[in-house]
Amino acid sequence: MTNMITSTVLISFLACLLLVNVEGQVGHSKARCLCLNGMVNHVKPVLIEKLEVYTSSHSCRNMEIIVTLKNGEGKRCLNPEAPFAKKTIEKIMKKQKECAVNL
Structure with a gap:
């Protein structure tokens, strides 16, 4: 009876270790980029x-x-x-800073 309990506890412990190890690993997932069909320089x-x-x-x-x-x-x-994208982002950042200061 004691051997069966010891074996069950040991198997459960090893299974938990395996699950923790597998869950923490980074998989080779496909990139989920949204811009796959090319980009434009200006809108x-x-x-x-x-x-x-x-x-x-x-x-x-x-x-x-x-x-x-x-x-x-x-x-x-x-x-x-x-350059268009950089200027646009710069303007947005400036507006956000101005809004944060006004709060």
Whole structure:
């Protein structure tokens, strides 16, 4: 009886160790980047309805800037290295700092 309990406890302990080890490992998941079909360097500001900036993460190594266009024209990926994108991000950051100061 004691051997059966000892064996059960030992098997349970080893199973827990295995689960903790497997759960903590990083898998080889596919990148979940949103901008896979190329990027544009410029979008007319009057056509922009919404702008989303995604920093690099474990699921996608690239910084991504996605612009939603007005009138249901779809979405475009901006090249983060393009001067237009850099200036746009700079303006947004400046507005956010101004809003934070006014609070």
